[in-house]
Amino acid sequence: MKHIDGVIEKLSELFSEALGVSSDYLASTRCFRARSLACHYFTICPEPHLTMEGTKHTDLGFLTLLLQDSVGGLQVRHQGFWIDVPPVKGALLANLADMMEIVTNGKFKSVEHRVLLKPTVEPRISIACFLSTDDHEKPYGLIKELISEDNPPKFSEVKFGEYMKKYKL
Numbered sequence: 001m002k003h004i005d006g007v008i009e010k011l012s013e014l015f016s017e018a019l020g021v022s023s024d025y026l027a028s029t030r031c032f033r034a035r036s037l038a039c040h041y042f043t044i045c046p047e048p049h050l051t052m053e054g055t056k057h058t059d060l061g062f063l064t065l066l067l068q069d070s071v072g073g074l075q076v077r078h079q080g081f082w083i084d085v086p087p088v089k090g091a092l093l094a095n096l097a098d099m100m101e102i103v104t105n106g107k108f109k110s111v112e113h114r115v116l117l118k119p120t121v122e123p124r125i126s127i128a129c130f131l132s133t134d135d136h137e138k139p140y141g142l143i144k145e146l147i148s149e150d151n152p153p154k155f156s157e158v159k160f161g162e163y164m165k166k167y168k169l
Contacts, residue, residue: 001035004035004065004129007065007092008032008063008065008131009027011032011063011094012024012026012027012032013026013027015100015108019104019107019108019143019145019146020145020146021143021145025143029103029133029140030133030135030138031062031099031100031103031131031132031133031140032062032063032131032132032133033132033133033134033135034061034131034132034133034134035129035130035131036129036130036132037127037128037129037130038127038128038130039125039126039127040115040124040125040126040127040128041123041124041125042071042073042115042117042123042124042125043123044120044121044122044123045117045118045119045120046119047119054073054114054115054116054117055114056077056112056113056114057112057113057114058097058098058110058111058112058113059095059097059098059110059111059130060097060098060099060132060160060163060164060167061097061098061099061130061131061132061133061160062096062097062099062100062103062131062132062133063094063095063096063097063100063131064094064095064097064128064129064130064131065092065093065094065095065128065129065131066092066093066094066095066126066127066128066129067092067093067126067127067128068085068087068093068126069087069124069125069126070087070089071087071118071120071122071123071124071125072084072085072086072087072118072124073115073116073117073118073124074087074093074113074114074115074126075113075114075115075116076095076111076112076113077111077112077113082114085113095111095113096108096109096110096111097110097111097130097131097132098110098163099132099133099140099158099160099163101155102140102142102155102158103140103141103142103143104142104143104146105142105143105146105147105151105153105154105155106154106155107146132160133160135160136159136160136161136164137159137161138159138160139158139159140157140158140159140160141157142155142157
């Protein structure tokens with residue numbers, strides 16, 4: 001996790017700067033403090049057309065880092081179309097999640113995605129690191145610098161714990 005911490009720190013600074021706030025802004029909100037790992041293993045599937053396709057969804061927290069193998073199958077929804085996300089050896093994929101969309105008032109969009117099974121001769125393996133706050137009772141509101149007459153609030157303040165309960169997690 002030591003190396004992930006370095007990646008998270010750098011992404012936090014870059015996202016903060018992209019939002020036009022100080023580079024330590026997101027870090028100061030503790031929005032990347034909690035981490036959970038999920039390892040996904042999809043068995044070899046010679047006839048994927050006979051299976052149910054992956055459920056489309058967004059992630060609840062602030063950010064998800066994903067390491068894919070070479071098999072692929074991840075798709076993101078962009079302008080109403082499903083787009084393949086080809087795996088890149090050694091690369092981490094960063095998916096923005098629901099809480100990031102909320103605090104940025106929609107400037108950053110939560111990524112709707114799914115996994116489709118492909119006919120392969122090897123299983124599909126991926127590792128996801130879900131980043132969220134470690135304080136489920138802290139209210140997260142909109143970043144004030146992102147609100148204006150031209151960009152009025154689209155979301156209300158929310159506690160991450162309550163947001164998770166809404167989805168029964």
